[in-house]
Amino acid sequence: MALATARPCGDFRTSYAADKTIFPTRGSLIAALVGILALLALPLVLDRYGLSLLIYIGIYGIGALGLNLLTGCTGQISLGHAAFFGFGAFGSTWLSNKFGVPVALAIPLAGLMTTVVGIVVGLPAARIKGLYLAIATLAAQYILEDFFARAEWFSGGAAGAHARPYELFGFRLAGESAYFYVVLAHLVVLYVFATNLLRTRDGRAFVAVRDHYLSAEVMGIDLTRYKVLAFGISTFYAAVAGALMAHYVGFVSSESINILLSIQFFAMIIIGGMGSVMGSLMGAAFMVLMPEGLELAVHALRSTSWGDIPQIVNGLAFAKEAAVGLAIVLFLIFEPQGLAHRWRLVKAYWKLYPFAH
């Protein structure tokens, strides 16, 4: 399979359109289609637990992609991503509960609402950089957290808000197997959109602003406009992810929207790869699966003779808590370009196979 996705030597592209395609070979297109078919069939084979993990990966993957467009592609740090995730979650429940907006519509509408908030935060943020921007977005996080806790009309305040199940044209899509498709559809649309964005004018402008803002200006790129636009698009992604989470879990509480979640989003894009679309999904998968893997390990250990030694079991349980931090540090040291980069290296290896050294 890997061989088929790699571009064989001597496969020259003869048109500009072919040169810009997402799928460099027929093989890679087929692989993608087979992959999507396989994903569509997953609810037939996976149990609810497995599907719920995939749903979480999809939701966090959308949120992480939003942060990656802002931080990885445009070079603007944000520690307030969770707040926008939360705004989308509350916004969608508010729209559907208060105004009877169908959930399928409330999710993108909440995304647009949050985009307005993101632009308001992004406007002053466009004037500051680096650590100052980190602190400013952290402030936005705390302000919005406080808003969620107090604004009972919007978020239900301390009690939180119940979210209606997903409905499309009167059909209820609840339960893992149905909701899996809901998340998958959002995921595919938003990932294809971001991939396209990054190979056209405004996406290139984002990366230009990140790589060399003086040059970007000289190329006619309005820095403020693009920094604010990046905030807007990033918050839209965060909000759609939050809304999808709300209607999956059925409940949103202001406590779950905290700085830790912001940091977890950050970890996802560091681990997956800064500026990489698919890396965002890989990072989300890593962050969802790692604690599950450790849980399994602790569980397995309990049933062995070592399971009687409390230090080891407790130590592992503790390691599970610390694992997020540890993973970030290890990735920063050993794989600073993230999983996406490692994946490219593996693909490049297969492309040259059997002549790789």
Added chain:
Amino acid sequence: MSAKVLLEGRDISLGFRGVKALRHVSFEVREGELLSIIGPNGAGKTSLLNCISGRYRPSEGELFFDSRPIGSLPTAARARLGIARTFQNLALFAHMTVLDNIMVGRHHLLKTGFLRGGLYWLGGAQREEIEHRRRVEEIIDLLEIEHIRHAVAGTLSYGLRKRVELARALAIEPRLLLLDEPMAGMNLEEKEDIARYIMEVNDEWGVTVVMIEHDMGVVMDLSDRVIVLNYGEKIADGTPQEIAESAEVRAAYLGSADAAA
């Protein structure tokens, strides 16, 4: 030399906390001309270019491009008028491919915003990308960088990066091209290549060029006119011949520097 004036600087002064980088500099650049700015290090050459491109705001004086004042326009707006530049120190988008770097130069000519960009096949973005890619390939051909079009800019050699920077500036379709030491740090062969490209752009494409260059041989060969700066002041302005013969220039610059060439 009766062509119309494309760029005019009137009485430009620029100061940095006490340091006077430019003092009452006035100059004209005519359409189609290749004008060189020379002068010792620290004379204010880069500062003058920065004033034209919009990076610095002169503390006094006014700039006119195509007869309209541009002094209050931000940098990006000047690019849209057709003022392009390269930098003395490398300033590529290091993580982008050469092609993408050059396509960024087309920014102000492309129409598709983020929505149509994201929809790619539906909103016409694909068609537009391909259209502009044709022109970009012409620029790539001129500068002979076909072999590196898919390379990531940050991985290229110094000489190639300078070339890509020139390509990116040309992608703007400039009416005025500002070059800050385009041949610095190059060997003879590379210099000859760059000189050839600049001449072609100036002669064949009709782009007006303002170039800062230290290599007097190149300056004398290529320029229609030369301006000499010294301590922020314009001390001479004339044909290469006149400059070479000017006693004041010899005293201030040629005499002190390695002016044998």
